[in-house]
Structure formats: structure tokens, C-alpha cells
Amino acid sequence: MAANTEAPALRPFPTIPALTPGAMAELKPHVAADKIQEAIGFPGKIGDDWQARALGRMGELLNSYRSLKVYMDACVHCGACTDKCHYFIGTGDPKNMPVARQELMRSVYRRYFSVAGRLVPQLVGARDLTREVLDEWYTYFNQCSECRRCSVFCPYGIDTAEVTMAAREILDAVGYGQKYSNEIIGKVHRIGNNLGLPGPALEDTLTGLEEDVKEDTGVDVRFPLDAEGAEVLLVTPSADFFAEPHVDSLIGYAKVFHAAGISWTLSSKASEAGNFGMFIGNYEQLRKIALRVREAALELGVKRIVVGECGHAWRVAYSFWNTLTGIGAGADDPFAVQLQRQLDPRYKQPAHICEVTWDLIRQGALRFDKEANDHRVITFHDSCNVARASRMGDTPGGQFEIPRQIIRAVANRFVEMDPGTTREKTFCCGGGGGLLTDELIDLRVKGALPRMEALQRVVDKHGVNFMATICAICKAQFTKVLPYYGFKMGLVGGVHQLVSTAIRLDASS
Amino acid sequence: MSAAAFFAILFNVAALTLVVGLGVRIADYARTPAPLKIPTTPAPATPAGVAWRMFREVAFFESLFKGNLWLWGLGWLFHVSLALVLLRHLRYFTEPVWGWVALIQPFGIYAGLAMLAGLGGLWLRRLAVERIRYISTPSDHLMLILLILIAGSGLLLKFVAHTDIVGVKIFCLGLLHFDWQPLPADGLLYLHLGLVAALAIIFPFSKLLHAPGVFFSPSRNQADNPREARHLAPWAARLERE
Numbered sequence: 001m002a003a004n005t006e007a008p009a010l011r012p013f014p015t016i017p018a019l020t021p022g023a024m025a026e027l028k029p030h031v032a033a034d035k036i037q038e039a040i041g042f043p044g045k046i047g048d049d050w051q052a053r054a055l056g057r058m059g060e061l062l063n064s065y066r067s068l069k070v071y072m073d074a075c076v077h078c079g080a081c082t083d084k085c086h087y088f089i090g091t092g093d094p095k096n097m098p099v100a101r102q103e104l105m106r107s108v109y110r111r112y113f114s115v116a117g118r119l120v121p122q123l124v125g126a127r128d129l130t131r132e133v134l135d136e137w138y139t140y141f142n143q144c145s146e147c148r149r150c151s152v153f154c155p156y157g158i159d160t161a162e163v164t165m166a167a168r169e170i171l172d173a174v175g176y177g178q179k180y181s182n183e184i185i186g187k188v189h190r191i192g193n194n195l196g197l198p199g200p201a202l203e204d205t206l207t208g209l210e211e212d213v214k215e216d217t218g219v220d221v222r223f224p225l226d227a228e229g230a231e232v233l234l235v236t237p238s239a240d241f242f243a244e245p246h247v248d249s250l251i252g253y254a255k256v257f258h259a260a261g262i263s264w265t266l267s268s269k270a271s272e273a274g275n276f277g278m279f280i281g282n283y284e285q286l287r288k289i290a291l292r293v294r295e296a297a298l299e300l301g302v303k304r305i306v307v308g309e310c311g312h313a314w315r316v317a318y319s320f321w322n323t324l325t326g327i328g329a330g331a332d333d334p335f336a337v338q339l340q341r342q343l344d345p346r347y348k349q350p351a352h353i354c355e356v357t358w359d360l361i362r363q364g365a366l367r368f369d370k371e372a373n374d375h376r377v378i379t380f381h382d383s384c385n386v387a388r389a390s391r392m393g394d395t396p397g398g399q400f401e402i403p404r405q406i407i408r409a410v411a412n413r414f415v416e417m418d419p420g421t422t423r424e425k426t427f428c429c430g431g432g433g434g435l436l437t438d439e440l441i442d443l444r445v446k447g448a449l450p451r452m453e454a455l456q457r458v459v460d461k462h463g464v465n466f467m468a469t470i471c472a473i474c475k476a477q478f479t480k481v482l483p484y485y486g487f488k489m490g491l492v493g494g495v496h497q498l499v500s501t502a503i504r505l506d507a508s509s
Numbered sequence: 510m511s512a513a514a515f516f517a518i519l520f521n522v523a524a525l526t527l528v529v530g531l532g533v534r535i536a537d538y539a540r541t542p543a544p545l546k547i548p549t550t551p552a553p554a555t556p557a558g559v560a561w562r563m564f565r566e567v568a569f570f571e572s573l574f575k576g577n578l579w580l581w582g583l584g585w586l587f588h589v590s591l592a593l594v595l596l597r598h599l600r601y602f603t604e605p606v607w608g609w610v611a612l613i614q615p616f617g618i619y620a621g622l623a624m625l626a627g628l629g630g631l632w633l634r635r636l637a638v639e640r641i642r643y644i645s646t647p648s649d650h651l652m653l654i655l656l657i658l659i660a661g662s663g664l665l666l667k668f669v670a671h672t673d674i675v676g677v678k679i680f681c682l683g684l685l686h687f688d689w690q691p692l693p694a695d696g697l698l699y700l701h702l703g704l705v706a707a708l709a710i711i712f713p714f715s716k717l718l719h720a721p722g723v724f725f726s727p728s729r730n731q732a733d734n735p736r737e738a739r740h741l742a743p744w745a746a747r748l749e750r751e
């Protein structure tokens with residue numbers, strides 16, 4: 001499949017594509033084998049009672065999630081969202097229009113949970129939940145990256161990501177799970193991180209990094225693991241440990257802590273910031289994966305918890321950790337108070353590494369040789385989960401400003417892409433939400449189209465040769481997809497990669 | 510049964526369905542927990558900020574404005590006109606007519622025309638734009654037709670086939686006081702009233718639930734303060750005690 005995937009042509013004047021029904025109907029991710037399913041508590045196979053199970057789980061979700069209930073009712077089919085999804089723009093498949101994607105579930109909701117759909121199904125577009133419908137769910141709810149772009153433009157804030165999460169949860173409940181995400185969740189529980197890197201290997205990797213940095217800079221920058229009593233616990237996506245360009249950002253974080261004189265540690269137990277529990281919409285998994293961080297923090301006795309460059313991980317950390325694990329403030333229940341008493345209330349808990357770096361820059365605790373980045377003309381790609389599902393700093397929109405301020409502080413040449421494609425309107429990289437798997441490469445390439453077009457324009461106009469981003473999935477996706485569009489894969493990198501290039505390691509006082 | 514009795518009963522049934530039906534839906538929305546913080550960011554961090562965001566959303570359709578200018582224009586024109594028309598109709602239910610209701614009467618009439626224009630535009634869009642046609646169900650078209658007929662018959666009653674409006678008002682006041690009065694015999698009037706009653710009955714079972722729904726949408730009504738306050742739904746809290 002990957003062999004015949006071709007990038008769609010960049011359009012000089014992006015227009016809304018004409019509909020191509022069924023364009024992506026054949027593209028499905030691999031189905032999880034029974035072992036993978038059962039390892040995380042889902043049925044291994046689709047049983048005969050699948051329909052009753054699916055409707056039962058749907059009823060439970062409707063009563064547990066106000067978002068789902070309201071979103072099932074409120075849509076007026078106005079179509080404001082229809083042209084907002086990168087997967088629709090890239091494929092023209094009408095079922096990749098956000099409202100049409102929701103409608104796959106809404107038609108079933110109407111049939112079984114609404115008066116009108118029971119009485120006059122045809123009139124209101126209600127459908128029986130047949131095996132064909134279930135297969136269609138599997139196809140198209142695995143063609144949504146849960147990026148929330150559609151939600152920005154909907155007059156009722158209907159968030160297709162919530163619908164996709166619910167659909168995947170129902171699919172898992174009937175034994176129809178997606179291999180990529182569910183296998184990774186199994187690995188986190190078994191080994192501690194998504195990439196399945198065991199503790200000793202992690203230790204080796206970190207020692208190797210210390211040697212590399214020493215060779216490069218002559219300075220002993222440490223990469224501590226499981227250091228009890230450290231001030232900061234850094235939780236970062238496991239791709240940072242060895243994938244390119246991710247590792248350059250990890251080096252950047254280490255240099256920041258070194259230069260600021262902050263003691264820090266990684267944890268072998270919580271060696272993963274990513275939380276694919278969110279992608280599959282399963283609260284128990286989301287919580288269980290997040291609890292590893294709480295346990296690590298308690299064991300190591302740290303005062304601060306900091307999260308590395310990862311989009312969905314930051315959403316989970318910023319928006320959900322306080323709920324799931326008590327990492328945050330403002331609690332009065334014993335579970336949360338136990339941890340909150342340990343953490344230093346002068347700092348935001350958890351904090352994004354960009355918040356940490358920016359605070360240090362503002363305090364004058366870091367010094368840079370900005371010229372070191374002069375070979376780069378930089379632009380910034382806002383990652384969807386950071387942009388539309390989290391914040392940094394004290395004011396709304398800090399998630400846009402802080403990374404840009406850092407870039408401006410460490411480099412001289414920075415330009416913006418088209419404002420219709422950045423900040424809250426940013427386009428997904430095309431690989432988020434549990435779709436970063438090889439068998440979906442066709443979708444991933446096509447879904448990247450709007451970002452690639454915006455990038456091409458700044459490449460042509462300003463000679464951009466570095467697109468900075470703060471998400472492990474964005475980095476991996478772009479590395480893979482950029483060549484399809486004729487760009488070098490080294491064009492993407494992290495914000496802390498830029499920090500790493502320019503930071504002075506001798507200026508800690 | 511006389512026409513007056515028929516419409517009196519119909520309006521009582523319609524009002525009851527609307528109020529009870531909406532009440533049940535709203536209670537259901539309110540009762541259903543939102544276990545996670547999911548405001549679409551950037552979002553306000555305080556309740557006052559959320560109220561302001563909601564106001565902008567409900568009064569100006571802020572998100573729709575970002576999404577599609579044509580649709581925003583037509584949708585806003587329709588809704589604002591509808592609001593004015595509804596307020597204008599208060600004159601049939603108040604005696605003496607409140608001062609500000611008297612004041613807006615002329616605007617209410619123009620609003621009727623604007624409402625029809627807005628609805629026509631929305632329907633045209635639904636028919637002409639391929640994407641919108643694709644996502645439309647028969648009920649989407651019927652809903653627009655219903656509203657167009659209501660607006661059209663109302664305008665005809667005002668401009669073309671004048672009805673005995675004094676008699677209508679006596680009937681309306683009678684409805685409010687459970688003291689049924691005769692209704693002028695007028696086919697067009699029957700049509701207008703019958704369709705309005707139908708709309709009220711359909712409301713709680715249709716996409717018109719977007720009206721209460723918007724206030725319960727977690728992506729719009731939550732404050733962005735997850736690090737400062739612990740947000741825990743009852744069913745999620747139970748997991749912690751297990």
C-alpha cells in the first residue's frame with residue numbers, strides 16, 4: 001500500500017474539494033488480535049451478541065458523558081464544519097466531513113435512543129445498527145485524528161473528537177479494537193512506555209546521550225533516571241529517547257535544567273508521557289496510564305512535574321491529570337491532597353517544559369547565542385491538542401505565545417504561516433489520534449495536505465527550512481510525510497532543539 | 510367541535526408538550542455528568558468569562574462567524590428576525606400592550622420579511638451546495654418548509670388577507686386565562702396557528718434541541734481551570750474508592 005501512495009498536488013488557491021463518495025472506504029487500520037484486546041480487558045473477538053453489547057455500551061456512554069448526549073441532539077446539519085477537516089480536504093470523501101462522521105453514530109443514536117428515530121426513521125436519517133454500519137464505524141472513526149478543528153467552527157461547539165472516542169470505545173467493547181493503539185497501551189502497562197523500551201535499555205540510552213553532549217559541548221550535562229529527591233520529574237514521550245528529531249529536544253530540556261541549576265529526573269516507571277487511553281476514549285485506561293505518573297512522583301518525592309514536547313500528552317496532563325491523578329491544585333479529597341501536599345504550590349502542576357523554559361528566560365536565568373540558529377529560517381506548527389485542548393501560562397492563548405516567545409528568544413529568523421492554518425485554526429499534521437501507523441499512510445499523506453500547502457508558501461516566500469513543533473506525533477508524522485511532498489524530512493524539529501542549539505551552558509549563575 | 514375549541518385544545522397540548530418535553534431533555538442534560546475538562550481552547554478561565562463567551566455565542570454566533578460568513582449571515586438574520594417577530598407577537602397576549610412591545614411593532618413587521626429571506630437563503634444553500642445537500646435529511650428540508658410556511662402565512666395575514674386581529678387577540682387572551690373565546694373563521698389563520706402548534710410539538714424531539722443544547726455544550730460552557738480546581742464526576746470519583 002505504501003508503495004503506491006502519492007501526495008495530492010498542492011493547490012495554489014485552496015478551494016473546497018468536490019465530493020468523492022467512497023474515496024477512503026477501503027482504508028482501515030489493522031484489527032487488534034485477541035491477545036492484544038484481552039491484555040487490556042476488552043473482548044478478543046466480535047461475538048454473536050455484538051449488537052446488544054454495542055447498544056448497551058452506547059447507552060452507558062450517553063449517560064456518562066454530557067458531551068456525547070448533547071452533541072447527538074444538537075447538530076442542525078448547518079454544514080459549517082463540512083470543509084474544516086484536513087482528512088476531507090485531502091481525500092474528498094464526504095464521510096470525512098465532521099458532521100458526516102458524527103452522523104455515522106447519530107443515525108444509530110436516533111434509531112435506538114430518540115422518539116423521532118423510533119417512529120419515523122427514514123425522515124430523520126435513522127439507521128439500524130447492522131454489521132455494515134459497524135464496519136463503516138471502524139473505517140471512518142479510524143480516519144479522525146481527534147484534532148478538534150471542527151469544534152472551533154461549530155455554533156454549538158460540537159466536538160467530533162468526543163464522538164470518535166465514544167465510537168472507538170464501543171468498538172473495543174464489542175471486540176473490534178484497533179491494533180496500533182491497543183498494542184501500545186498493552187506495552188505501556190507491561191514495560192512502561194509506548195515504544196517498549198525497558199529500564200536497562202533506557203539507562204544505556206541516557207548514558208549515551210550524556211557522552212554525546214559532552215563530546216559536543218565539553219560540558220557534563222546529566223540525564224538522570226529514577227533519582228530520588230530530585231526537584232523535577234520530567235515525563236516525556238518515549239520517542240524523545242531515540243527517535244530523530246525528537247532526541248534533540250530531550251537534549252534541549254536537559255541543557256535547560258543544567259543551565260538553570262535545577263535538579264531533575266526521568267522515571268523508568270513513568271517513561272512515557274503519551275496516553276493512548278484518550279485516543280480510544282476509555283476512561284479506565286486513560287486513568288490507569290496516568291496513575292503511573294502519580295506513583296512515580298510519590299516514590300521519587302519530587303516537588304514539580306514537568307511534561308516534555310508532546311501534544312496529546314499535554315492535553316491529558318494539563319486538562320485531565322488533576323481529575324485522574326490529583327496532579328494539580330485545589331483539591332480537598334484525601335487521594336489528591338496526599339500528592340498535592342508534596343508538590344510545590346509555587347509552581348503550576350503539571351507544567352509544560354515550554355512554561356519552565358520561558359519562565360527561566362524571563363527571569364534572566366538562561367543565556368543564548370541566537371546567531372547559532374542563523375542557518376535556520378523557522379516557522380511554527382501549532383499542534384492540535386496543545387492549541388485547542390490545553391493552555392500554557394496564565395492567560396488564554398498562552399499555548400500559542402509561549403513557544404513563539406521561546407523561538408524568538410533563541411533565534412533571529414522566525415516567520416508565521418497563513419493565519420488560517422495556525423493557532424486555534426491550526427491543521428492537524430495528519431497522524432494524530434492513534435492513526436500513526438503504516439497501513440494508514442495513504443490517509444496520513446492526504447491529511448497533511450493543508451499543512452503542506454501553508455508550509456510551501458512560506459518556503460517559497462521566506463526560504464523557511466525549519467518547522468518547529470512541540471509534539472512527538474507531529475514530528476514522527478512529518479518526518480515520514482514531508483518527502484512525499486518533496487520536502488526534506490529534516491525540515492521538522494522541536495522547539496527545544498532550537499533552544500539546545502543556542503543555549504549557553506556556562507551561564508548558570 | 511368548533512374551530513375555537515379545536516385550536517384551544519391544540520394549543521394547550523402543544524404548550525404542554527413543549528414545556529414538558531424540553532423540561533425532560535434539559536433535566537437529562539443537566540443530570541448527565543461531564544467527567545473531563547474539555548473546553549475548546551483558548552477558553553476563559555473564570556465563570557464570568559464563560560458567561561461572556563456563551564453570550565457571544567448565543568447573541569452573535571461567534572463560532573459560526575469564524576466558520577462560514579454566508580451561513581452566519583443567513584442564520585443570524587433568521588434568528589434575530591425570529592426573535593423580533595416573537596416579541597412583536599406579545600401584543601396579542603398582553604392587555605394593555607406593554608410600551609416597548611408597542612415600540613417594536615414596525616420593526617417586527619420588517620423582521621417578518623427578513624426572516625423569510627433568511628429562511629429562503631438557508632434552504633437555497635441546503636439545495637445548491639453539494640456538501641450541504643449530502644448531509645441533509647428529509648427532516649432538515651421539512652423543518653425549513655414548516656418555518657417558511659409559518660412566516661409566509663403570517664405575512665399574508667398581515668399584508669394581504671387581513672384577519673380579524675381583534676378577535677384573534679380575544680382568543681389568545683382567553684387561552685392564557687383558560688377562558689375559551691371564539692376564534693375568527695379564517696382558513697389562512699387556521700393554517701398559521703396549526704403550523705405554529707406543530708412546531709411547538711416537534712421542538713423537543715428534533716434538532717431544535719440545539720437551542721437548549723448550546724448552553725450545555727462542555728466545549729463552550731466549561732472554564733479553562735483544570736490545574737487550579739479538581740474536577741471530578743461522581744462516577745469517576747467512585748473509581749478512586751475501589
Ligand code: SF4
Nearest residue numbers: 085144145147148150
Ligand atoms: S476532530 Fe479533526 S480529524 Fe476529526 S472530524 Fe474534526 S477536524 Fe476531522
Ligand code: SF4
Nearest residue numbers: 075076078079081154
Ligand atoms: S457545524 Fe456543528 S451544527 Fe453545523 S453541521 Fe457541523 S456539527 Fe452540525
